[in-house]
Amino acid sequence: MQDTIDLVFSYMPDLLNGLYYTILVSVEAIMIGFVVGMVLSVLRMGKSKIIKWIISVYISFVRGTPIIVQIFLIYYALAMIGLDIPAFQSGVIALSLNSGGFIAEIIRGGLNAIPKGQYEAAKALGMGNFQTLRRIIFPQVLRITLPQFLNEFIAVIKVSPLLSIIAVVELTRAAQRIVNTTYISLPFYIAIAIMYFILNSILEYAAKKVEKKTLLAK
Amino acid sequence: MSKVEAAITVCNLEKKFGDLVVLKNINVKIKTGEVVCVVGPSGSGKSTFLRCINYLEKPTNGDIVIGEWWLRGTEEKSGSIHVGNEQVAKEIRKSVGMVFQSFNLWPHKTVLENVIEAPLMVKKIKKSEITKTACILLEKVGLLDRKDYYPHQLSGGQQQRAAIARALAMQPEIMLFDEPTSALDPELVGEVLNVMKELAGEGMTMVIVTHEMGFAAEVADNVIFMEGGYVVEEGSPEAVFNHPKTDRAKQFFSSVL
Amino acid sequence: MNMNILEISLPLLLEGLKATLLISAMAICISIFVGGLIGGLYISSNWLLHGIAYLYIKIFRNTPFMVQVYLAYYGLPALGLNVDAYWTGVIVLALYTGAYVAVILESGLRSVEKGQYEAAAALNIPYITMLRRIILPQIMGIVIPPLTSQFIMTVKESSVLSIITIAELTMMTNKAIGITFSPFEVYILAGIMYWAINICIERIAKYFEKKAVRYQA
Numbered sequence: 001m002q003d004t005i006d007l008v009f010s011y012m013p014d015l016l017n018g019l020y021y022t023i024l025v026s027v028e029a030i031m032i033g034f035v036v037g038m039v040l041s042v043l044r045m046g047k048s049k050i051i052k053w054i055i056s057v058y059i060s061f062v063r064g065t066p067i068i069v070q071i072f073l074i075y076y077a078l079a080m081i082g083l084d085i086p087a088f089q090s091g092v093i094a095l096s097l098n099s100g101g102f103i104a105e106i107i108r109g110g111l112n113a114i115p116k117g118q119y120e121a122a123k124a125l126g127m128g129n130f131q132t133l134r135r136i137i138f139p140q141v142l143r144i145t146l147p148q149f150l151n152e153f154i155a156v157i158k159v160s161p162l163l164s165i166i167a168v169v170e171l172t173r174a175a176q177r178i179v180n181t182t183y184i185s186l187p188f189y190i191a192i193a194i195m196y197f198i199l200n201s202i203l204e205y206a207a208k209k210v211e212k213k214t215l216l217a218k
Numbered sequence: 219m220s221k222v223e224a225a226i227t228v229c230n231l232e233k234k235f236g237d238l239v240v241l242k243n244i245n246v247k248i249k250t251g252e253v254v255c256v257v258g259p260s261g262s263g264k265s266t267f268l269r270c271i272n273y274l275e276k277p278t279n280g281d282i283v284i285g286e287w288w289l290r291g292t293e294e295k296s297g298s299i300h301v302g303n304e305q306v307a308k309e310i311r312k313s314v315g316m317v318f319q320s321f322n323l324w325p326h327k328t329v330l331e332n333v334i335e336a337p338l339m340v341k342k343i344k345k346s347e348i349t350k351t352a353c354i355l356l357e358k359v360g361l362l363d364r365k366d367y368y369p370h371q372l373s374g375g376q377q378q379r380a381a382i383a384r385a386l387a388m389q390p391e392i393m394l395f396d397e398p399t400s401a402l403d404p405e406l407v408g409e410v411l412n413v414m415k416e417l418a419g420e421g422m423t424m425v426i427v428t429h430e431m432g433f434a435a436e437v438a439d440n441v442i443f444m445e446g447g448y449v450v451e452e453g454s455p456e457a458v459f460n461h462p463k464t465d466r467a468k469q470f471f472s473s474v475l
Numbered sequence: 476m477n478m479n480i481l482e483i484s485l486p487l488l489l490e491g492l493k494a495t496l497l498i499s500a501m502a503i504c505i506s507i508f509v510g511g512l513i514g515g516l517y518i519s520s521n522w523l524l525h526g527i528a529y530l531y532i533k534i535f536r537n538t539p540f541m542v543q544v545y546l547a548y549y550g551l552p553a554l555g556l557n558v559d560a561y562w563t564g565v566i567v568l569a570l571y572t573g574a575y576v577a578v579i580l581e582s583g584l585r586s587v588e589k590g591q592y593e594a595a596a597a598l599n600i601p602y603i604t605m606l607r608r609i610i611l612p613q614i615m616g617i618v619i620p621p622l623t624s625q626f627i628m629t630v631k632e633s634s635v636l637s638i639i640t641i642a643e644l645t646m647m648t649n650k651a652i653g654i655t656f657s658p659f660e661v662y663i664l665a666g667i668m669y670w671a672i673n674i675c676i677e678r679i680a681k682y683f684e685k686k687a688v689r690y691q692a
Contacts, residue, residue, distance in 0.1 A: 064627075064673050065666045066634035068645055076658035121322035121381075124272055125336035125388060126311040135339060140326050161541040165638065172542060185549040193538045193546060200537040 004187045011178050011188070018174025019195055025088065025163060025170055026156045029095035033156075034149070036100025041107040042133070055104070062101030068162050070094050075166050091163040095156055102155075106148045110141035146214050150207035154200060161196075171195060224283075225250040225392055225423045226271060231280035232291065233266055240266050242447040244280070248440075250391075253424045255434035255455075258444035259470060264427045267444065268394050271425065272314045273307035276300065284310050284392070312340070315385030319397040321377045323369040323384070329356065330365040333384045341388070348387070355383040359413050375406030379413055386417075393417065395426040431475055435459060443467050484651035484661050491647025492668050498565055498643060499630045499672075505569035506629070510576025511611075515603065517581050528577065535574035541635050543567050548639050564636040572629045579621045583614035615687030623680035627673050644668060 008015075040055050062070065074094035078085050085093075114137055122132040164173035175188045182188075224247045231244035241263045248254050256264045269275040270289075271282060279291035287306050323332050333352040337343045356362045359379040369377055378398060385393060395414065399407040411433050418424055418437045428434060434441055434455055441458040443451040451458050451467045459475060462468045516528035535543070547567045551558050558566070587610050595605040637646035648665040652658045 060670075061666060064631075064670045066631040066645060066669065068634045068637070069648065069662060069665060069669075072649065073658065073662045076652070080658070115320070115322075117318055117320050117322035118324060120274055121316075121318060121324070121384075122336075123274065124311060124314075124316035124318075125385070126308060126340040127336055128308075128340075131339050135335065136324050140324075143326065158539045161539045162635065164541075172539070172545075186546075186553050189542060189545045189549060193542050196539055196542060197534065197537045201533070204537065 004184075007182070007184065008187050008191045011182075014174050014178060015171065015188075015191060015195065018169060018171035018192075019199070021088070021168070021174075022157065022160050022170040022172075023199075025092055025095070025168065026153065026160050028092045029099055029156050030149075030153045032092065032096035033099025033103055033152075036096055037103025037107055040100060040104040041111070044104070044108070045133075059101040059104055062098050063105070067094075067098055067159050068165065070098055071162055071166060087163070087166045087168045091166060091168045095159065095163075098159075099152060099156055102152055103149070106145050106152065107141060109148075110145040111137070113144055114140055143214055147207060147211040150203070150210060154203050154207065157196075157200060157203070224248065225252070225285070226425070227281075227283040228267075228271075229281045229283075230291075231267070231270060231282065232278050233263070233270060233275060234278045240447050241270070241277070244449055246442065246449065246452075248423065248425060250423055251421045252439045253418045253422075253437055254426070254440045254442060255438040256425065256427045256442045256444060257429070257431065257434060257470075258450075261446075262444040263447040264444050265396050268396050268425060268427050271394060272311055272316055273303060274316075276303070284314065312388065313391045314394060315388055315390035315392070316394045316396065317378070317381050317385055317398050319401050321369075321374070321381045321401075323377055323381055325369050328366050328368055329361060329372070329380045329383075332369070332380060333387045336384070337387050352383070352387055355386050356380075358386075358416075359383045360409070373406060374402045375409045378402065378410045382410075382413055382417075392423040392425070395424065395428070397427050397429065399428070399430060429474075431459065431471075443470065445470070480655045480657045480660050481664075483655050484664060487647045487651045487654075488644065488661070488664055488668060491642060491644035491665075492672075494642055494647075495630065495633055495644040496672065498561075498568065498636065498641070499626075499633050501565050502568035502572055502633070503626050503629055505565070506572035506576050509569060509573030510580055513573060513577035514580035514584060517577060518584050532574045532577055535571050536578075540567075540571050540632050541638065543571055544635060544639060560639045560641055564633075564639060564641045568629065568633060568636070571632070572625065575625050575628075576622065579618050579625060580614075583618040584610060586617055587613055612687070616684060619680055619684045619687065623677060626680075627676050630669065630672050630676070 040059070043051055044055055046052075071091065071094040074097070075087070075090050078090055078093075118136060118140075119132060122136050127136075160170050161172035163170055164176060167173065169177070171192050175192045178188050179185045226246070226248040228244055228246040228248075231241055231246075232239065233241035244267060256267065258264050266275050270277045271284070273289060277289070277291045281291060282289040287310050289303050289306055289310070323329075324335070327335065330349070330352055333355065334345070334348045337348045337351075338345060353362060353365065356365050359382055361376060361379055361383065364372060364376060364380075369380070372380065382398075398414070399410050402410065407430070411430065414424070414426070414433075415437055426434075426438075438455050441451075441453065441455050442449055443458055443462075445466050450464055451462060458467065459471055462471055513528045513531055516524045517532065519525050519528075544564065544567050547563050548560065551563060591609060591613070592605070595609055600609070633643055634645035636643055637649070640646065644665060648661055651661045655661060
């Protein structure tokens with residue numbers, strides 16, 4: 001037993017490196033996903049029915065098909081176009097496009113909560129559409145939906161192990177590499193399970209704190 | 219000193235929602251400095267009429283002229299007229315302010331921030347300057363001590379007074395009021411009406427949709443009675459309230475006065 | 476779409492679809508029992524029972540499903556249980572889903588007023604029986620929508636089982652791509668199949684919801 005623990009700890013640098021990439025990939029994915037979600041939301045406010053339809057098909061696909069399929073799809077799609085993008089970036093793109101769809105829906109829920117009168121008051125005062133969105137509507141939406149964003153971030157971390165399949169060296173892949181060299185599997189998978197558990201528990205705790213704060217501010 | 223000219227001219231105004239005709243052939247002239255109260259039963263089109271003036275509702279037919287600006291009625295499909303109207307509406311809204319039944323203050327900004335937002339963003343006035351003006355306005359409506367409060371911390375009457383200050387911050391020549399006291403508890407109505415009385419006394423051109431007949435009798439220069447989308451009667455409060463000419467007007471006023 | 480691609484991939488995908496349906500259905504059914512059990516423990520006032528349920532839920536919700544699959548795949552043999560990949564997959568999926576079902580049921584159970592529990596206790600009705608025959612029927616309307624979303628997610632998660640070589644839809648999709656070299660078309664086909672499963676789940680859920688709402692005042 002003690003030997004096993006020593007063995008795991010001897011590989012800790014590799015595992016921590018993997019953890020670093022897990023966090024990096026997730027942070028990049030959620031940030032780009034946020035931009036994607038915002039862009040989709042703003043586009044959805046326009047008049048073009050075609051654009052709205054395209055966006056809803058996109059969101060439906062991204063939410064209705066397994067993420068692993070989306071990861072593969074992006075990976076192959078990029079290769080087919082001839083873009084030689086490394087697996088890490090490809091994974092970030094896939095996760096961002098996925099998150100973007102979910103975030104667009106989160107924002108849509110937030111927008112629904114804003115009474116029409118807010119827009120009208122701004123309009124009556126002569127404020128333009130962009131100004132109204134930027135100064136009046138979206139600050140409120142972001143405040144209301146912050147807890148859901150954090151949940152989405154936690155969801156991205158829980159999905160990041162799937163990137164190991166396209167050889168992104170995040171935490172799970174790091175463990176797999178060690179397993180392949182040492183032929184010892186269980187202790188390492190237990191180790192990363194514990195690491196994910198700690199990471200997610202911390203984030204969950206932080207999310208609860210933020211949720212309390214945003215509720216108070218109202 | 220005051221030119222007796224039409225501040226707002228409304229000709230043949232019509233508004234349809236699909237097949238439902240909500241405003242039928244409205245012809246009204248409102249003079250500078252006049253206080254006009256629009257009264258009538260629910261569903262008569264009073265609010266729709268008011269909201270056409272600053273183009274929050276788009277008239278389907280007829281014209282609205284405010285100063286040098288002209289809003290044309292759009293048969294639903296004429297996109298180009300609509301685009302032109304939007305530009306005109308932007309200009310109109312610089313000199314026409316509106317106060318809403320549900321106040322519509324922005325909850326994430328303090329009272330002061332609500333008041334200075336539009337001048338800051340639309341007229342690009344410097345923050346230090348507009349803050350001074352805003353404080354004067356807030357003093358005028360009796361809310362200076364609440365300037366750093368958030369809307370949810372204020373009573374309905376206080377919120378509406380803040381909304382009035384916000385509209386006044388843009389220095390409008392005309393103020394539109396859409397049932398400003400209908401959403402207030404009775405004991406809070408007075409404080410808002412007092413602010414409006416003061417404004418009227420200062421010579422502001424005001425168009426007020428209201429159910430407060432006593433207020434209208436006291437302050438209005440002209441009363442418009444609407445029903446079923448038509449202007450049924452028009453005249454001084456004395457004439458319309460006490461000696462209505464039409465049956466519908468007689469019926470309405472006998473039940474509310 | 477090239478007819479050749481369709482010819483080759485469709486049979487493979489349909490085979491995978493069958494497997495996905497079977498695995499998901501079994502996992503979902505088992506998860507309902509698991510979730511009900513854990514949910515019942517979770518609201519218990521006995522701190523030990525509550526603690527066990529709490530740990531179960533926390534562990535299955537705060538670790539990635541993929542890691543759970545690996546743990547089961549390598550861990551079960553180590554415990555002496557030689558389960559083949561297929562059943563390992565079903566069990567892990569069921570236990571994982573069960574944790575989420577437990578949380579959904581728990582908030583549903585909490586929404587029933589305390590008096591109902593007290594009346595049952597006063598009549599000496601055993602705890603589990605009470606949950607099953609008195610409480611559960613009342614909360615159907617509340618829990619069915621979130622359960623529907625969860626089960627749709629379960630079907631999507633089943634795709635992860637392709638990593639332990641279970642021949643479900645995603646694995647078959649990759650196989651088909653390996654043969655036809657047309658990722659786009661095949662993935663879109665697979666996407667449509669997953670989407671079709673979603674629609675079916677939603678329909679079934681609506682049927683149960685209609686039946687349940689009879690009880691509501």
